[in-house]
Amino acid sequence: MPENLRVKLGKPKVESQSEPDSPWAPGVWSAALEAYRAGRRAPEPRFPVVINNGGEGRPLDSPEKLQKLADLPSVPEASKTRATDLFGAYDGEEVYIADVTWHQLLLLEKRTEQDEKGIVWFPDTITKKPTPRSACVVKSIKEEFRGTETVLGGQD
Numbered sequence: 001m002p003e004n005l006r007v008k009l010g011k012p013k014v015e016s017q018s019e020p021d022s023p024w025a026p027g028v029w030s031a032a033l034e035a036y037r038a039g040r041r042a043p044e045p046r047f048p049v050v051i052n053n054g055g056e057g058r059p060l061d062s063p064e065k066l067q068k069l070a071d072l073p074s075v076p077e078a079s080k081t082r083a084t085d086l087f088g089a090y091d092g093e094e095v096y097i098a099d100v101t102w103h104q105l106l107l108l109e110k111r112t113e114q115d116e117k118g119i120v121w122f123p124d125t126i127t128k129k130p131t132p133r134s135a136c137v138v139k140s141i142k143e144e145f146r147g148t149e150t151v152l153g154g155q156d
Contacts, residue, residue: 046099048135088132111145
């Protein structure tokens with residue numbers, strides 16, 4: 001088969017394999033770069049923290065305690081959800097959760113002892129549909145940080 005004929009027959013097959021809206025397409029990259037320059041940013045990932053696991057007497061029995069313990073700029077909004085398993089196969093006890101950033105979660109984990117991670121229904125950032133997510137469940141506050149949950153500007 002002549003070289004020109006092979007190229008002519010193969011070219012449409014190769015061109016049909018490329019996807020115009022592939023995330024690697026040059027047009028997509030230039031649009032993302034322009035959006036970044038214009039100040040648009042992807043929302044920061046959020047992580048659920050169980051607030052009232054066990055109710056009164058637990059280290060995090062109110063959003064105000066979470067705010068002070070994790071140095072949040074304002075009182076977080078608590079939402080009601082249910083505990084579940086990794087596959088979302090059942091609805092367990094009703095709990096309240098608030099969401100924090102990665103930095104705030106690391107600070108919270110530094111200042112507290114956690115139970116094994118709980119699984120709760122948490123809204124997906126893109127679809128907004130609840131999905132099973134691992135949540136931070138505070139068991140106790142470390143000795144050197146006791147009082148941080150009741151006094152603003154605790155130690156770091």
